[in-house]
Amino acid sequence: MALCKAICVAALLTLFTQESSSQLSVCGQPPLNTRIVGGAVAPEGSWPWQVSLHSSSGHFCGGSLINNLWVLTAAHCVPLGNAVPISGVYLGRQSQEGSNPNEQIRTAAQIIVHPEYSAATDDNDIALIKLSSAVTFNNYISPVCLAAAGSTFYSGVNSWVTGWGNIGSGAPLPSPQNLMEVEIPVVGNRQCKCSGYAPTTITDNMICAGLLQGGKDSCQGDSGGPMVSKQAGRWIQSGIVSFGIGCANPNFPGVYARVSQYESWIKTQITTNQPGFITYTSTGTNSDLSVSCSGVPPIPTPTPIIYCGQAPLNSRILGGSSVVAAGEWPSMASLQKNGQHECGGTLVSMEYVLSNAACFSDSPNVSEWTVVLGRLKQNGSNPFESSFNVSNITMSNLTGSNIALVQLSTRPTLNNYIQPICLDSGRTFPVGSNCWAAGWSSGRGGVEELLQEFQTSVLTCENVSSTENICTTELTLEKGDLGGPLMCQQDGSWFQAAVVLTLNASTSRTRANTNVFVKLSTFDAFLTRILGNFLTPEPSVNATTPTVSSGHPEAHFLFPFLHILILLLCLQLFS
Numbered sequence: 001m002a003l004c005k006a007i008c009v010a011a012l013l014t015l016f017t018q019e020s021s022s023q024l025s026v027c028g029q030p031p032l033n034t035r036i037v038g039g040a041v042a043p044e045g046s047w048p049w050q051v052s053l054h055s056s057s058g059h060f061c062g063g064s065l066i067n068n069l070w071v072l073t074a075a076h077c078v079p080l081g082n083a084v085p086i087s088g089v090y091l092g093r094q095s096q097e098g099s100n101p102n103e104q105i106r107t108a109a110q111i112i113v114h115p116e117y118s119a120a121t122d123d124n125d126i127a128l129i130k131l132s133s134a135v136t137f138n139n140y141i142s143p144v145c146l147a148a149a150g151s152t153f154y155s156g157v158n159s160w161v162t163g164w165g166n167i168g169s170g171a172p173l174p175s176p177q178n179l180m181e182v183e184i185p186v187v188g189n190r191q192c193k194c195s196g197y198a199p200t201t202i203t204d205n206m207i208c209a210g211l212l213q214g215g216k217d218s219c220q221g222d223s224g225g226p227m228v229s230k231q232a233g234r235w236i237q238s239g240i241v242s243f244g245i246g247c248a249n250p251n252f253p254g255v256y257a258r259v260s261q262y263e264s265w266i267k268t269q270i271t272t273n274q275p276g277f278i279t280y281t282s283t284g285t286n287s288d289l290s291v292s293c294s295g296v297p298p299i300p301t302p303t304p305i306i307y308c309g310q311a312p313l314n315s316r317i318l319g320g321s322s323v324v325a326a327g328e329w330p331s332m333a334s335l336q337k338n339g340q341h342e343c344g345g346t347l348v349s350m351e352y353v354l355s356n357a358a359c360f361s362d363s364p365n366v367s368e369w370t371v372v373l374g375r376l377k378q379n380g381s382n383p384f385e386s387s388f389n390v391s392n393i394t395m396s397n398l399t400g401s402n403i404a405l406v407q408l409s410t411r412p413t414l415n416n417y418i419q420p421i422c423l424d425s426g427r428t429f430p431v432g433s434n435c436w437a438a439g440w441s442s443g444r445g446g447v448e449e450l451l452q453e454f455q456t457s458v459l460t461c462e463n464v465s466s467t468e469n470i471c472t473t474e475l476t477l478e479k480g481d482l483g484g485p486l487m488c489q490q491d492g493s494w495f496q497a498a499v500v501l502t503l504n505a506s507t508s509r510t511r512a513n514t515n516v517f518v519k520l521s522t523f524d525a526f527l528t529r530i531l532g533n534f535l536t537p538e539p540s541v542n543a544t545t546p547t548v549s550s551g552h553p554e555a556h557f558l559f560p561f562l563h564i565l566i567l568l569l570c571l572q573l574f575s
Contacts, residue, residue, distance in 0.1 A: 005390050023067045026137065026233035028145035044094045044102070047162045049144035049237075050179060052096070053077060053129075053224065054088040059096050059177075062163045062225025063089070064237055065143045066275040068134040071145075072266075073224035074257065075117040075127040075239050086111075088227035089131060096177035102108075102140035106131040112269050114262070123203050125242040125257045128269055144226060145236045145276045147260040153238050156284035161254070163222030176490050185210045186229075186238075186252040188288020190296055196251040199295035204217040205261050207239045210253030225444040227256050229280060236280050285520040291368045306350060306414070308535035309422035309493030310332040324451040326376045326384055329438050330422035331494070332451060333357060335483060336387075341378050341449075344439045344484030345371070346496055346513065347420045349531050350411045355358060355400035355483035356397040356501050364388040371408060374417040378440050378449035384417035392561030401501035403523050404483075421485065422495045423534050425519035425520045429497060433458040435472060435488040436498060458488070459514055468522050469496050471574050474513045486517050493537035496520055 032045030051063035051071050060078035061555070069550075071089060092103040110130035117124045135141055163180045192197040192208035202458075203206065209227060227239035235256050239256025246252065263277050292298040313327035333345035333353045345355035353371050360532035366389075374385040392407040412418050429435065437454045454475050460469040470486070477500055486498040520527075 005194075014207075022082065022274050023143045023278055024278070026143070026237055027066075027143045027276035028278070030142065030227075030235065031139050033235075041096075042162055042179045044484065045140045047160075047181065047226075047228075048092070048142040049226065050091075050093075050162050051225075052090040052093050052164060053086055054090060055085060056087050060166050061223045062165075062241065063129065064226040064240075065091060066146060067143050067270065067273050068137065069131050069273070070270055071129040071461055072237070072275075073127050073129060073133065073225075074242055075113045075362060076119065076122070076242070077123045077162070077224040077353045078111045078113060078127045078129065080119070084131070086454065090134055092138075094179055098176050102138070104135050104141060106133060106135065108132070112506055114265065119124065121201075121203075122243045122255070123205055126240055126259075126262055126265075128266070131464045144228060145234050145278045146263070146266070147236050147258075148240045148277035149260055149263040149392055151236075151238070151260040151280040151517065152282045152286070153186045153207060153229065153280060154286040155186055155191060155286065157186040157229055157238075158228050159184055159238060160187055161209070161222065161225065161227045162496065163225040163241065165222030165225075165241075166529065167314060170453040184211065184254070187212065188286065188291065190288045190291040191403050192253055192255070192384075193296045194291055194293035197250075197255075198243060202255065205258055206242065207258040209256065210244075213250055213255065218547070222316075231278070231280050234278060236278050251264050255292065264339050306420070306492075306535060307538035308348075308420045309495060309537045310419050311494055312416045312419075314494075324376065324438065324453050327374075327417045329436075329451065329453065329487070330374070330417050330419035331485070331487075331496075332373075332375070332438055334375050334378070334440060336370045336372060337363060338368050341440050341480060345406065345478070345480045346502070346535070347412065347418065347484045348405075348423055348496070348536060349374060349420060351407055352531060353406040353408065354485075354496070355406060355501060356499055357404040358501070359396065359483050360404055360452065366393060369393070369406070371406060373412055374415075376451055380448045384415070386412055386418065391422065392531055396523050398523070401518060403501070403526070404497050404519075405527070420535055421487065422493055422537050423527060423531075424488075424497045424520050425524050425527075425534060427495060427497075428460050429470065429488045429490070431460055433488055435486055435497065436479065437475055437481065437486050438486060438514040439477070439484040439500070441478040441480045456486075456515065459515070462514070462561050464516055468518050468519055470517050472515045472517070475515050477515075491537065 021212040030048045041159055049065040051061050051065055053061040053063055063073035066072050069255060086108045089106045089108060090103055093100045108129050109132045112128040114124040114126045136412040160181055160183050164177055164179060187388035188206040189202055193202045222241045225241045226237045228235045228237050237259050239259060242255050242257050244252055244254045267274055289299055331346045333347055334341050335345050335355055336341045343355050348354045369390040371388045372385055375382045389409040390406055391409045393404055395404045396402040435456050438451060440449055440451055445536060456472040456475050459471045459473060461469055481500050484500045485496040487494050488497050492514050501518055
């Protein structure tokens with residue numbers, strides 16, 4: 001019974017600790033803010049996280065409450081060298097003159113400036129202030145949510161900036177100096193760089209907002225204050241007022257420290273009762289991506305990643321000496337000499353086809369050769385094929401049999417019928433692994449001379465080196481199969497383990513009903529010199545079951561019910 005009581009108490013403590021470990025359940029939900037569009041004077045309680053930093057001369061910067069003990073502000077607002085010291089931190093304040101019955105006043109117990117803050121460039125303009133004691137949350141004082149890493153704020157996202165700053169350049173806020181609010185749209189960083197600012201002024205650690213024609217902006221005295229946007233009923237701080245050129249000037253939107261860049265840093269500084277971070281996700285199209293100007297070049301079209309070893313139409317498990325359907329071996333190439341099939345080959349990059357050097361020993365003249373990809377039959381229609389001229393033929397120069405790389409004059413368009421195969425550069429194919437060869441052997445495949453496939457299995461090599469060779473069960477290969485591949489599947493991708501360099505008629509390559517192929521890895525140095533880096537197979541994705549952490553907002557709704565259940569259990573145990 002004593003053990004049960006101890007467990008009960010521990011469970012209650014754990015639950016209460018979890019509930020207070022993050023501000024996610026309470027942040028960004030001001031009960032007195034029902035506006036959709038901001039006005040000039042902010043009604044009292046509309047922005048309960050707004051902070052006013054005071055020196056002996058009065059208000060000089062803003063800030064935002066992010067939990068009951070910490071305030072977020074700009075680095076240029078806090079004491080550095082000869083900067084103005086902070087004499088008071090005011091929360092729940094509406095007016096800088098007269099009575100503020102809902103305010104709480106604290107002093108600064110600790111100030112942490114971002115270590116990479118630059119006063120010269122205003123980069124990393126962010127700081128944290130620890131209050132002298134915790135504040136009590138109410139309708140007029142509560143924390144704001146912070147934009148989490150990975151948040152996206154597209155051009156045009158509606159945002160609000162609040163503060164007691166000047167209402168124009170050199171124009172102080174008139175009496176009674178009530179908290180002001182202004183609604184402004186986000187300006188994308190590319191557009192901001194193309195405005196009046198030098199492109200190098202705006203960094204990825206900044207976010208811009210305002211009207212390019214001017215008229216709405218933050219101003220002196222608003223520094224350090226929050227810029228927020230609303231998502232799913234929560235107000236999320238995207239920026240900290242940092243700098244600008246004048247106030248509300250055309251072509252000079254306000255510049256803010258981008259809060260989402262600092263989630264990790266903030267969490268490192270505040271290890272308990274952490275601020276609530278929420279990922280803000282913009283919808284629609286980001287028009288900023290199409291903006292370019294002098295010093296801000298257009299965004300290059302991303303080059304798609306090309307993976308090797310894919311055969312979307314090949315679903316076989318068992319092969320045989322059978323006719324192949326279109327697209328089953330999409331890396332296969334037909335090397336044509338003066339319009340007639342001479343040898344097989346495989347597409348191994350976006351420029352090169354791999355084959356047997358012997359195919360070109362009598363005729364290395366590139367003008368006589370074409371390469372056909374996506375072909376199924378040598379006679380008849382091939383709706384998915386593409387033909388390519390040859391610009392170069394390069395052959396390896398090892399003792400014995402050699403391979404050749406045939407350079408295409410143009411890059412092929414990849415599809416279900418044309419795909420590169422992966423090159424084996426030292427993989428191990430266990431004994432018993434199924435592999436396939438394929439080719440257009442003369443006399444097989446009927447009148448149309450259809451592509452044929454031949455299934456085989458990996459064997460233990462006897463009387464030959466297994467380091468340089470791969471041995472399989474016996475295959476009957478003929479002249480038209482020369483240059484073709486020995487293909488083995490591994491981890492869902494197809495790898496070429498060898499090139500057909502000799503035929504069964506050459507007894508030196510057959511040992512006791514065994515075919516012996518020279519491993520492709522033997523030619524690694526030659527292949528790397530011509531191809532550079534080999535194509536890689538598509539990474540396999542291991543699906544994982546998503547989990548809900550205690551920081552997820554929905555999880556907080558469960559806590560009251562858990563408290564009640566455990567409390568009832570504890571009462572029963574102690575009664």
